[in-house]
Amino acid sequence: MTDMSMAMDIQEAPARLKLDAVSFEHRGQTLLEDVSLTLSTSGKTLIMGPNGAGKSLLMRLAHGLLQPSRGQVQWPAGQPRQAMVFQRPVLLRRSALANLTYTLKINAVPRAKRRALAHEALEHFGLAAVAKRPARVLSGGEQQRLALARAWLINPEVLFLDEPTAALDPAAIKAVEDAIADFHRRGTRIVMTSHDLHQARRLADEVIFLCNGRLVEHSKAETFFSAARSAEARAFVKGELVW
Numbered sequence: 001m002t003d004m005s006m007a008m009d010i011q012e013a014p015a016r017l018k019l020d021a022v023s024f025e026h027r028g029q030t031l032l033e034d035v036s037l038t039l040s041t042s043g044k045t046l047i048m049g050p051n052g053a054g055k056s057l058l059m060r061l062a063h064g065l066l067q068p069s070r071g072q073v074q075w076p077a078g079q080p081r082q083a084m085v086f087q088r089p090v091l092l093r094r095s096a097l098a099n100l101t102y103t104l105k106i107n108a109v110p111r112a113k114r115r116a117l118a119h120e121a122l123e124h125f126g127l128a129a130v131a132k133r134p135a136r137v138l139s140g141g142e143q144q145r146l147a148l149a150r151a152w153l154i155n156p157e158v159l160f161l162d163e164p165t166a167a168l169d170p171a172a173i174k175a176v177e178d179a180i181a182d183f184h185r186r187g188t189r190i191v192m193t194s195h196d197l198h199q200a201r202r203l204a205d206e207v208i209f210l211c212n213g214r215l216v217e218h219s220k221a222e223t224f225f226s227a228a229r230s231a232e233a234r235a236f237v238k239g240e241l242v243w
């Protein structure tokens with residue numbers, strides 16, 4: 001059993017998001033159990049752990065797509081503007097440009113400003129040449145950049161990304177990682193899941209490590225990768241804990 005008090009070393013910073021004893025059950029099975037953690041106002045958090053550990057669930061609960069069975073998800077400084085990017089982007093059956101102008105419309109941006117802002121975002125994410133193409137025929141990397149451009153337009157205070165690069169080639173992965181760095185520079189709080197230890201080392205300021213639906217470790221990245229306190233996390237970092 002992990003000593004939970006030993007495993008948590010970053011609870012002191014001002015809180016953006018607090019999970020208080022959050023559990024999630026489905027059909028009598030406990031999929032997440034008694035997860036308490038605090039995320040500070042800035043930085044990049046990587047949620048890691050073996051398959052089925054509950055990473056996506058945790059992120060969906062935090063984003064409000066699911067409600068906890070027990071416990072609470074709290075935003076102490078108020079509900080932020082937030083966006084979520086998925087492994088397989090959910091895009092409308094419209095052009096790349098229209099996907100973006102639609103987002104602006106539902107966010108109450110005046111019609112006269114929408115096209116210029118959408119074009120700016122397409123330009124920023126290297127998608128100007130495919131503006132008129134149906135979003136669903138874009139390549140995987142282009143679709144993911146379009147999903148990021150859509151998030152960019154709402155200038156989120158918190159951005160959740162669930163395995164955003166899992167299906168992409170190295171160039172597309174680099175583009176997504178660069179985009180995440182851009183969000184971070186603009187002040188967006190990043191919360192992301194990844195299976196890729198190399199990617200996590202490149203991006204993470206801190207790591208939340210889950211195993212079997214439990215929070216095992218929440219540490220600064222350097223601590224997690226070089227001196228994780230739990231045996232599970234040490235095995236995971238060595239590539240020995242696959243499920």
Ligand SMILES: Nc1ncnc2c1ncn2[C@@H]1O[C@H](COP(=O)(O)OP(=O)(O)OP(=O)(O)O)[C@@H](O)[C@H]1O
Nearest residue numbers: 026031049050051052053054055056057058193195
């Ligand atoms: N909405 C849901 N309703 C019921 N069960 C779910 C739901 N979402 C996920 N699960 C189950 O909860 C467990 C944790 O799933 P989750 O997707 O969070 O794992 P994960 O850590 O993201 O795994 P992976 O690395 O394989 O993506 C799994 O056993 C999954 O089948």
